[in-house]
Amino acid sequence: MSGLPPLTIRAVRAIPLRCPLPPDRRPVSDFGRQDRFDTLLVAVTAEQGLTGFGEAKASVGSMADLESLAAAVEKTLAPLLVGRDAREITGLWELMYAGPRAGYALRTGRPMPMADRRGTRVAALGGIDMALWDLYGQYVGLPVFRLLGGPVRTRVPVYASGGWAGPERIGEELAAYRAFGGFAAFKIRVGVMDGSLGRAVARVAAARDALAPDDELYADAHGTMSVAEAKAFLAATAPYRLGFFEEPTPVDDLEALREVRAVAAVPVAAGESEATRFGFRDLILTGGVDIVQPDPALCGGITETVRIAALAGAHLRVVVPHLWGSAVLFAAGLQLAAALPNVVRLEYPMAGHPAFHDLLETPFVPEQGEVAVPDRPGLGITVREEFVERFRTDGRRGIL
Numbered sequence: 429m430s431g432l433p434p435l436t437i438r439a440v441r442a443i444p445l446r447c448p449l450p451p452d453r454r455p456v457s458d459f460g461r462q463d464r465f466d467t468l469l470v471a472v473t474a475e476q477g478l479t480g481f482g483e484a485k486a487s488v489g490s491m492a493d494l495e496s497l498a499a500a501v502e503k504t505l506a507p508l509l510v511g512r513d514a515r516e517i518t519g520l521w522e523l524m525y526a527g528p529r530a531g532y533a534l535r536t537g538r539p540m541p542m543a544d545r546r547g548t549r550v551a552a553l554g555g556i557d558m559a560l561w562d563l564y565g566q567y568v569g570l571p572v573f574r575l576l577g578g579p580v581r582t583r584v585p586v587y588a589s590g591g592w593a594g595p596e597r598i599g600e601e602l603a604a605y606r607a608f609g610g611f612a613a614f615k616i617r618v619g620v621m622d623g624s625l626g627r628a629v630a631r632v633a634a635a636r637d638a639l640a641p642d643d644e645l646y647a648d649a650h651g652t653m654s655v656a657e658a659k660a661f662l663a664a665t666a667p668y669r670l671g672f673f674e675e676p677t678p679v680d681d682l683e684a685l686r687e688v689r690a691v692a693a694v695p696v697a698a699g700e701s702e703a704t705r706f707g708f709r710d711l712i713l714t715g716g717v718d719i720v721q722p723d724p725a726l727c728g729g730i731t732e733t734v735r736i737a738a739l740a741g742a743h744l745r746v747v748v749p750h751l752w753g754s755a756v757l758f759a760a761g762l763q764l765a766a767a768l769p770n771v772v773r774l775e776y777p778m779a780g781h782p783a784f785h786d787l788l789e790t791p792f793v794p795e796q797g798e799v800a801v802p803d804r805p806g807l808g809i810t811v812r813e814e815f816v817e818r819f820r821t822d823g824r825r826g827i828l
């Protein structure tokens with residue numbers, strides 16, 4: 429055993445944040461007009477006084493009701509953890525996943541999850557897992573990427589994730605992204621929000637027209653097209669050289685995704701709504717995905733994303749995590765990219781969320797389309813408590 433005393437967990441807290449977006453930055457998509465960004469910070473505090481932060485989400489999009497997720501963190505999972513050693517992350521993950529059968533699960537090596545083995549419980553578990561890694565790294569004075577055997581890279585390519593404007597203004601929108609971060613890769617939203625296939629294609633054409641020849645352009649349909657529509661979209665956008673086509677069809681139909689990929693001349697990306705290595709196993713084996721997109725705030729945290737990346741690697745798939753969240757989630761993504769060879773690129777949200785740009789003492793600002801990995805203990809971040817106090821909705825004060 430190490431010479432350090434146990435890192436005893438004193439408290440696990442859920443901190444719901446609701447951050448209004450400025451009136452001139454409220455994009456409209458199939459999720460409606462986004463006038464705010466909601467997310468759940470998770471804070472794990474140890475007896476030694478250290479606090480680790482993580483993030484859990486109740487939606488792949490910007491707006492969500494966080495009540496049940498907060499309850500899962502504080503009422504369901506926190507009682508399992510208080511008094512335990514925060515360094516034993518793998519065992520704590522199993523305890524949160526299996527509940528009373530965790531002992532049997534660990535003894536036999538077989539998973540024995542509770543009924544809610546996808547969704548709220550796993551999102552809550554993932555936020556706590558992230559906070560445990562942050563806490564452990566702080567305790568031993570090392571960045572999480574070192575605890576995972578990295579770095580394999582110290583700067584990570586990012587793509588600008590946004591693109592809601594119509595064909596007449598989308599070029600302007602992407603030019604503003606480039607001016608902000610020097611991006612060379614851009615993603616736009618398409619699909620049911622366009623009202624017609626023609627408009628979706630026109631927006632892709634206008635976006636490509638506004639970019640340099642070597643720039644990458646991606647399209648994300650948010651899982652809203654039929655198989656026939658996705659095939660027609662791919663055929664019509666062939667001249668515009670998409671770098672990937674994300675979530676063409678509804679997330680519950682893996683066979684539909686396979687049908688689309690079978691005819692696609694561009695890579696198909698998916699996975700933001702999947703959870704755990706078991707969900708990703710099915711996604712990969714069905715054969716419908718080239719680029720795997722786990723969201724650590726939904727799929728089971730850093731621990732599970734490492735396993736998913738290994739699974740993807742065994743099938744020669746690359747990983748581009750879904751990071752539509754606050755800067756805490758992005759920080760976790762950076763640590764994963766720094767540690768795992770096949771996490772080759774990260775999503776950089778361009779919705780102007782205050783929780784992305786203003787939550788940390790040192791925000792993540794891209795230069796030349798890359799973000800530097802912080803070489804500081806844990807997730808390498810300092811959460812601004814004044815931001816938390818301003819935007820939290822739970823009526824409490826302080827982290828504890």
Ligand SMILES: [Mg+2]
Nearest residue numbers: 648650674700
């Ligand atoms: Mg997406």
